[in-house]
């Protein structure tokens with residue numbers, strides 16, 4: 708049952724991160740300039756199914772341009788344009804370090820956003836397990 712609590716905590720953390728991101732985003736995007744051009748993120752196209760790596764800075768910049776206000780008040784980030792098929796289907800993705808699958812973030816509903824839908828591996832969870840093991844060793 709502990710896992711459910713962890714997932715809940717992570718969900719709240721992500722929500723807070725999104726709110727902070729959305730709020731700070733309005734200030735002219737100064738945060739983007741602090742990002743390095745060499746920082747990469749995985750993306751996946753929902754239209755053609757292809758995944759590739761792109762600059763995180765570029766991704767955030769394009770996401771900002773594609774974000775539109777919604778009736779509910781929360782801005783909605785539309786998918787970016789795919790360089791492979793030219794359609795708007797690009798969303799943030801992860802590459803599984805275990806099986807190599809490229810999958811969109813939160814592929815497994817209600818679970819960690821980097822949970823692989825194919826082999827169920829999660830880098831976040833692996834990191835957490837490693838930390839836990841370390842703490843137990845240290846007493």
Ligand SMILES: [Zn+2]
Pocket residue numbers: 752753754755756757789790791792793794796
């Ligand atoms: Zn595509």
Ligand SMILES: [Zn+2]
Pocket residue numbers: 803804805806807808823824825826827828
């Ligand atoms: Zn995997």
